[in-house]
Amino acid sequence: MYLPKLFKSEDYLLLKEIIIENSFSSLITFNGRIRSTKAMFLLCENNSNKFHLETHLSRANPISKSIEKDDEVLCDFLGDHTYISSSWYDHINVSTWNYEAVQVYGGVTFMSDDELYQHLSTLTQKYEASQKCPLTVEKMGQAYIEKEMKGALGIKIMPTEVAIKQKLSQNRDDNDYNNIIQNLEQSDGIMNQIIAHKMKALRKP
Amino acid sequence: MYLPKLFKSEDYLLLKEIIIENSFSSLITFNGRIRSTKAMFLLCENNSNKFHLETHLSRANPISKSIEKDDEVLCDFLGDHTYISSSWYDHINVSTWNYEAVQVYGGVTFMSDDELYQHLSTLTQKYEASQKCPLTVEKMGQAYIEKEMKGALGIKIMPTEVAIKQKLSQNRDDNDYNNIIQNLEQSDGIMNQIIAHKMKALRKP
Numbered sequence: 001m002y003l004p005k006l007f008k009s010e011d012y013l014l015l016k017e018i019i020i021e022n023s024f025s026s027l028i029t030f031n032g033r034i035r036s037t038k039a040m041f042l043l044c045e046n047n048s049n050k051f052h053l054e055t056h057l058s059r060a061n062p063i064s065k066s067i068e069k070d071d072e073v074l075c076d077f078l079g080d081h082t083y084i085s086s087s088w089y090d091h092i093n094v095s096t097w098n099y100e101a102v103q104v105y106g107g108v109t110f111m112s113d114d115e116l117y118q119h120l121s122t123l124t125q126k127y128e129a130s131q132k133c134p135l136t137v138e139k140m141g142q143a144y145i146e147k148e149m150k151g152a153l154g155i156k157i158m159p160t161e162v163a164i165k166q167k168l169s170q171n172r173d174d175n176d177y178n179n180i181i182q183n184l185e186q187s188d189g190i191m192n193q194i195i196a197h198k199m200k201a202l203r204k205p
Numbered sequence: 206m207y208l209p210k211l212f213k214s215e216d217y218l219l220l221k222e223i224i225i226e227n228s229f230s231s232l233i234t235f236n237g238r239i240r241s242t243k244a245m246f247l248l249c250e251n252n253s254n255k256f257h258l259e260t261h262l263s264r265a266n267p268i269s270k271s272i273e274k275d276d277e278v279l280c281d282f283l284g285d286h287t288y289i290s291s292s293w294y295d296h297i298n299v300s301t302w303n304y305e306a307v308q309v310y311g312g313v314t315f316m317s318d319d320e321l322y323q324h325l326s327t328l329t330q331k332y333e334a335s336q337k338c339p340l341t342v343e344k345m346g347q348a349y350i351e352k353e354m355k356g357a358l359g360i361k362i363m364p365t366e367v368a369i370k371q372k373l374s375q376n377r378d379d380n381d382y383n384n385i386i387q388n389l390e391q392s393d394g395i396m397n398q399i400i401a402h403k404m405k406a407l408r409k410p
Contacts, residue, residue: 001243002267004265030239036206037207038286085336097245103241
């Protein structure tokens, strides 16, 4: 992604936050044609800020039919984002968008049955934990899960290149920066409030 | 995108809604490598449900440097979406995600200076209309805009293939369908409320 120095982050905790909060994101492949599918991603930490990504697709998905081992894919996560009006600046300028994003390029490997079972189990635990009656893989029963697994392709993405972008008006002086925060706070919409909050945290008075 | 018949929509108004409400979305290209950038899209209607997409990128964006006329690109729009727990069904099943999405494949042409000016003018009018002191291109002055335009690449995408996906539990019976709505309505988060509302509209009692 286009990543000017000013907006480039190396904050692993921010990467984690963006991926975990926006885990339903895009898996992009190319095998003769660009393809993008939405999928539920899991960030799997190994050690010392190293991670890989996991997801699974229906075997009927065109990507499942075209993807091959070691293909380079792009996992594309957009975090919080909102429009920034240049009418909030003290000088003529163009409007823009503030946002956080992560892009992970990586090589593909396919999961074994055991790995896919573990993946589905972890994924289910993550999302079901907050339910009144959590329905975990373990509760679904072995026979049911084995049948479901036959229709799914488990994919591991081992990162080769990671980009973390935090574009929050860092190129503005204090006056414009504070005006942006104030205008966002006065705007409707939760995203405006979240971006205002993040900007406050980034440049403390 | 993976588009089972049950989730395939041909509703042009839904397409418009998804693109307009999620106009900050992904432009995906391939020129030796997959690239994806976030950009502000404009849906430009011609006549009788025909449209093309417009966007612009910084000339410093790696995509601007690699994209060529007639390249096939993918414009990828994710609409409203939320997790659907299978613990809300009356039988064992796997959890899923409900969502709306549009994907537009198209060929690239580059804007002339006049087209880019018109594009920026329309874009600015769209986003500035709701501001207290709208800052339109016209107010920025010709000299300023001409300088800005030198740094921007205007891109038109003429659609060759369009997919509209509306995945809202259409494969569930009335009992599960109503349970999903009820559980979404009892959950926190605006997205849960929006998806519940859309499901209600889709299958009226």
